[in-house]
Amino acid sequence: MEEQERNHIEEILERATYAAAIFNQYDQEQVDRIVRAVYKAALNNRVMLAKMAAEETQMGRWEDKVTKNAIAAQYVYENLKNQKTVGIISENEHSGIVEIAQPIGPILAIIPITNPTSTTIFKILIALKTRNPIIISPPRKGANSTIEAARICYEAALSEEAPEDCIQWNNNKTREETQHLMKHPKLALILATGGTGLVHEAYSSGTPALGVGAGNVPVYMEKTADPSFAVEQLILSKTFDNGTICASEQALVVDKEIAGKVKEELVRQGAYFLNPEETKAVEKVAWNTETKSMNGAVVGQSVEKIAAMAGIKVPEGTRLLMVPLEKIGDEEPLSSEILAPILAYYEANDFDDAARKCIELNYHGGIGHTASIFSCDEERIKKFSVMMNAGRIVVNMPSAQGAVGSLFNTLETSFTLGCGTAGKNITTDNVSARHLLNIQRVTRRRMNVRMLNLGFDIYLDESLDADTLEREYNKNY
Amino acid sequence: MNLKTESTDELVICHLSGRLDTIASLELEPEIDKITDNGKKMEFDFHEVDYISSTFLRICLKQYKTLGAGNFWIKALKPDIKKVFMIAGLEKLVKG
Numbered sequence A: 001m002e003e004q005e006r007n008h009i010e011e012i013l014e015r016a017t018y019a020a021a022i023f024n025q026y027d028q029e030q031v032d033r034i035v036r037a038v039y040k041a042a043l044n045n046r047v048m049l050a051k052m053a054a055e056e057t058q059m060g061r062w063e064d065k066v067t068k069n070a071i072a073a074q075y076v077y078e079n080l081k082n083q084k085t086v087g088i089i090s091e092n093e094h095s096g097i098v099e100i101a102q103p104i105g106p107i108l109a110i111i112p113i114t115n116p117t118s119t120t121i122f123k124i125l126i127a128l129k130t131r132n133p134i135i136i137s138p139p140r141k142g143a144n145s146t147i148e149a150a151r152i153c154y155e156a157a158l159s160e161e162a163p164e165d166c167i168q169w170n171n172n173k174t175r176e177e178t179q180h181l182m183k184h185p186k187l188a189l190i191l192a193t194g195g196t197g198l199v200h201e202a203y204s205s206g207t208p209a210l211g212v213g214a215g216n217v218p219v220y221m222e223k224t225a226d227p228s229f230a231v232e233q234l235i236l237s238k239t240f241d242n243g244t245i246c247a248s249e250q251a252l253v254v255d256k257e258i259a260g261k262v263k264e265e266l267v268r269q270g271a272y273f274l275n276p277e278e279t280k281a282v283e284k285v286a287w288n289t290e291t292k293s294m295n296g297a298v299v300g301q302s303v304e305k306i307a308a309m310a311g312i313k314v315p316e317g318t319r320l321l322m323v324p325l326e327k328i329g330d331e332e333p334l335s336s337e338i339l340a341p342i343l344a345y346y347e348a349n350d351f352d353d354a355a356r357k358c359i360e361l362n363y364h365g366g367i368g369h370t371a372s373i374f375s376c377d378e379e380r381i382k383k384f385s386v387m388m389n390a391g392r393i394v395v396n397m398p399s400a401q402g403a404v405g406s407l408f409n410t411l412e413t414s415f416t417l418g419c420g421t422a423g424k425n426i427t428t429d430n431v432s433a434r435h436l437l438n439i440q441r442v443t444r445r446r447m448n449v450r451m452l453n454l455g456f457d458i459y460l461d462e463s464l465d466a467d468t469l470e471r472e473y474n475k476n477y
Numbered sequence B: 001m002n003l004k005t006e007s008t009d010e011l012v013i014c015h016l017s018g019r020l021d022t023i024a025s026l027e028l029e030p031e032i033d034k035i036t037d038n039g040k041k042m043e044f045d046f047h048e049v050d051y052i053s054s055t056f057l058r059i060c061l062k063q064y065k066t067l068g069a070g071n072f073w074i075k076a077l078k079p080d081i082k083k084v085f086m087i088a089g090l091e092k093l094v095k096g
Helices: A003-023 A028-044 A046-057 A062-080 A116-129 A140-159 A175-183 A196-204 A227-238 A256-268 A276-286 A303-310 A351-363 A378-387 A399-404 A449-454 A466-473 B022-036 B054-067 B079-087
Strands: A087-092 A097-103 A107-110 A134-137 A167-169 A189-192 A209-211 A217-221 A249-255 A271-273 A320-324 A342-348 A368-374 A390-395 A437-443 B003-007 B011-020 B041-052 B072-075
Touching: A003 A134, A003 A167, A003 A175, A003 B054, A003 B079, A028 A046, A028 A062, A028 A116, A028 A140, A046 A062, A046 A116, A046 A140, A062 A116, A107 A116, A107 A175, A107 A196, A116 A134, A116 A140, A116 A167, A134 A140, A134 A175, A140 A167, A175 A196, A189 A196, A196 A209, A217 A227, A217 A351, A227 A249, A227 A256, A227 A368, A227 A399, A249 A256, A249 A351, A256 A271, A256 A342, A276 A303, A276 A320, A303 A320, A342 A351, A351 A378, A368 A378, A368 A399, A378 A390, A390 A399, A449 A466, B003 B022, B011 B022, B022 B041, B022 B054, B041 B054, B041 B079, B054 B072
Parallel strands: A107 A134, A107 A189, A134 A167, A189 A209, A217 A249, A217 A368, A249 A342, A271 A320, A320 A342, A368 A390, B011 B041, B041 B072
Antiparallel strands: A087 A097, A097 A437, B003 B011
């Protein structure tokens, strides 16, 4: 790496450290004023930023990117606005525990090309709410829109006297420069939303990181589901921003009792079932045989464009390409995650068969992420949920919008969805402001009565076994 | 004005007070620059300072760079302000 780049990184981190120091003096009221100004500026610019992102990345639909920006600004703000994030945040007289929230320090935010402006707005809001400076690392192909979103937020923050350099961005960087930034000792945390490679680099850097995992979301339509409603919700999710959200459905598994009705509804609502030849043609453009992953060229593209790329003809107005498959795994590339309006389709003989298929799909590149079910059978919903390895199991709702939170449920709104240890993450939570705080616990004397009654001398008697000690410990308690 | 000065042959002591926010800092900067020009050592007495902005932190750094280590220092910081300099990694600017 050039000396100039090294100096540039030093300067960014030095500025961020100074911003962190100044931020430490701010009280809750000042912080909330800053967050409010930033949210309003982002919301006011939602359309311009969406159009800019769609134009620059050539992915997704600008109209849906407007919705994403609105969610990242308004819904995130509504989640955050009443949260205590400064100083003493809770006092419990009974337990004698007082919790104090402290900022963690400079955060590096990796921004994905699929959601550049919305993720930027979201990460800036949660960082400022917790008095942490943030350094935005834009995706190469979405740098201008990402930086414009960051710039708008920064200006708004400064208008409410936020610390200088509380928001910075690192443009035109090389991969090596990003790696160097990740390892910098002054960096407190990496918020890594992006491809598996980048997330892995973040985790390997030695700096604490909150990352995401890859998704391969199965959606199960159980026989008690309402086909018309379920299909409507599924299409709403899978076609949203042309499928760029990693929590969108990747494979539909339908109980055969309702398969006929579901297929009918799918076709009626704009899906088109590919025949085997068409499937092969779509597979060719959607799958990269060298990297054994989805082809970037189809990510966030419309059905029309994908059909043209594959050289197939689909009825006018088609919104979703259905791919009937038998197998799951490497031998069937389209059973993997494809962030585009392409959906694998399976039929199941019964609940156990469906559950087996969903587990296989879940473990085929999507463990820890999200799973979806449509059903009116409470027992089956529970059984299915226990079997899935997913941070979020969304029930009777569109998976993409459901996983993001706040719209169809009470999950916290987030553009960084933790995938647990299965996804090589530390949490299955929807990452939010509370993950960006160091919580200090002040603990007051509250004596353990059983310890006082038992004392410690009893342990010196070697003849007393564990059962006796357990009995004595709980005696008269 | 949040500044009163006191001068000996070798040292200028700047007694600062209150909230050194962006506006106050921008007002103070030319005053401090003027004093710096006389070539004496400089001390910032912070015992009445309640808050410092990014702008004032920059002014402190500028003084340190202009006058050099040993010729500029900050004294008598309240604990909250001391913490600011510790987080910023600028303990070298603080004396006592």
